[in-house]
Each structure stands twice: as C-alpha cells, then as structure tokens.
Amino acid sequence: MPRKPNYEREDLIERARDLFWKRGWAGTSLKDLEASLQMRPGSFYAAFGSKDALFALAMEKYTLDGQARLSALARSHGALEALKLFPAVVIENEKAPAKACMLSKTFLELHAHNHPLAQEANLHLIRMEADFSNLFRQAQKDGAIDGQHDPKALARRYQSDLIGLRVSAERIDVDAKAIAAEIANSLDRL
Amino acid sequence: MPRKPNYEREDLIERARDLFWKRGWAGTSLKDLEASLQMRPGSFYAAFGSKDALFALAMEKYTLDGQARLSALARSHGALEALKLFPAVVIENEKAPAKACMLSKTFLELHAHNHPLAQEANLHLIRMEADFSNLFRQAQKDGAIDGQHDPKALARRYQSDLIGLRVSAERIDVDAKAIAAEIANSLDRL
DNA sequence: AACTTTCTTGAGTGATCGCTCAAGTATATA
C-alpha cells in the first residue's frame, strides 16, 4: 500500500558527506543540504531525523570508504606497500571534495563544545588507527619491517603524520606530494 | 577632553584569541565574546569594528607569540635544539586554551568558503614555515645537521608534522608526548 | 475505482546570528 521514496538513501548520504567534508559542520546549513540533496525540509527530517544524525551517517560512510581503500591497497600491494602508498593516494584523489581528513576536521571543530559528533569522530579515528596498527603488524610478519617496533606506536605516528599531510595538502602553496613521499620513505627506514 | 576606554586593548585581544583558538570562528558568538571581554555590543564594535577584524588581530597575536617563543628557544638552546624542543613545548603549554594550532584550525574551517580569514591564516602559516626554514639553515651553519638538505623542504615537513602532532594532542587517547619525542629524534638523524 | 499508507511540500516556528544607534555617562580641557 505504501509509497516508495523517490531517492536512493546511500546517494543522499554520499552527497551529504561531501558537503560536510568540504564545508564542515557549522559551515553546512540545511539550505545547503536541501539544495544538494534536492529535498525539502519535511522529507529531510522524515528521512534522517536531524542534521546531526545525517552528519553521523556521513562520517560513518567516510570511515568505511577509507578502510575499504586501505584494505584494497593491502590486498593488491601488501601491508607495507599499502601504508607507503596510502598518503599519496589520499591527497591525490580527485573525486574527494577536500584533501583534509573529515574526521580530524570534525574533531577540531566540535571538540571544544563537547559535541557528541566530536566523540564520534574520535572513535572513527581510533578505528583507523587500529587498521594502521594491524597493517604494521602484518608488515612485520612479512619481514618488511623490523619486528622490534611497537605496531601501535608506529600507527600513532603514522596517523599523526597523515593528518598533518592532509591539512598541508589543502594549502595550494605546499608541495604535499613531496611530504607524502617523505612519509613513505621513512617507512622504508624502519 | 576625551574619555579613556576602561580596558586594556591587548588584554582584550588575548582573551578573544583564547576564545577563538578554542572554539573556532563559527563556534564563537558575539555573546561569548561579550561575556569574556566584559563589553557590550556598542563598545565592542567601536573598539574592533567587527568579529572578523578582532579574529584577525587575535591570529596576529597568536602568530607573534609563537614566533617569539620559537626565537627565544633558539637564543637559549641554539637552532637545532629549538626545533627539537618546540613540538613538546607547544603541546605541553598549560596556559594554552587548546593543543591544536589556531592557524590550521582556522584555515580548515574557513578555506572552503573562500573566507578572507582563511587566506590570512595561510599567510601566518607561511610566516611560521619561513621561521622554521631559517632555523634549519642556521642549524646547518652550526654544523648540527647535514648541509645537503634543503632547509625549505625540511621546514615544510616539520610544519606538517607539527600540525599533525597538535591535532593528535587534542585527543585524550593519544600519547602526544611520544609523537613529539619521535619528531625530535628524527631531526637528529638528518 | 476506492482506500490506505507513505512521502513530499513549503510556509512558518522560535531562537540565535552579527551588528546598529540613539541615549546616557564619564572625563579632560577651558
């Protein structure tokens, strides 16, 4: 008996993710979302409940995509090579609406207000860090890097470097590819 | 004949800087500023003209303070040691309202909107990068690091690492001191 | 075709945004 919605939910979340990623949380108004998703307020709230709820879905999609890209690299190139390639891949992705990491942007914007989305962003960062850690551990099993290192420490530093790289890549006056290459190089010296 | 303002302008700018630094541009309302500066709207606009104008002053103060701290370190400890100490000093500063860099936060928040303050933040980042570059050059003259390296490339990477460190330091679950120590260590291997 | 159920629409809600300005107050000069 019912009527189907005339949209693809996942498409909408992707478009919202791109807007939020580029403009940030406060910088994205409902007017912006209505324009991009081609939805009127009523449909929007029926479908997602609130701006924050959609933002949470957008961050989740962002993280899952990142994890998928990383594990695809690991499958095709091996653990160490994936970690070496990832920084360059991430900042050279032409389809991405921004170079900087959506999770770190969100965390920075909302952390001081104790906004739940800041904690959410942090949780996603922890998830990513765990993935990096697993790849470092795998690289050690592969004999690609020294087994003496603590994979968690390597992941912590790697994620920090990646965040810095991606902020720098947003600036037009910075040669981010060079930084990405240096990050990759430093992994060879482990 | 006139009447003097009953405030110290530099104090106000410092308090505004701390608010903006912690909460960001959109996250800091005029209500917040009025409360922190103990000023009513009329006095505020007579003194600063606009929220954005005060933000610009706040960023300038932020940058000058950073430059002063860095050059003080260089004077007391030498160029290389200053660069090695700076990351730890910056994230352990208890008086600071936030760990993350105000310039990168501002740039990230406002860049997508082509907001003038984003360009302003970028200019300050360039100034800081130049300071880092000068210190690397000095460290080479001192014979503290290999003269083969390009000081500008070293500064570029250093600034990127510093930005990542400072974002990470905002997270309670990350051992930022360990990252700072690794950044310092890597300067010894140059 | 009639009915039921869901989705869509868009005018409009109260709250908050950055900001203005006329009126009042304080202070230095004459």
Add this chain to the structure above:
DNA sequence: TATATACTTGAGCGATCACTCAAGAAAGTT
C-alpha cells in the same frame, strides 16, 4: 564649573539558523 569629546549601554534590527506540521500528492492493495 561649563563644555566638548569620547566611551558605554542595551534594546532591537533584519537575516539566518535548525526544525515542524498540516495539507496535498503518489503508489500499492483490494
């Protein structure tokens, strides 16, 4: 003490914020 010159006050401006809801449109079932 009178006057001139700021500085301070706070009610309130128009704009925008996230969001609501009553009414209408569309589609599956009978």
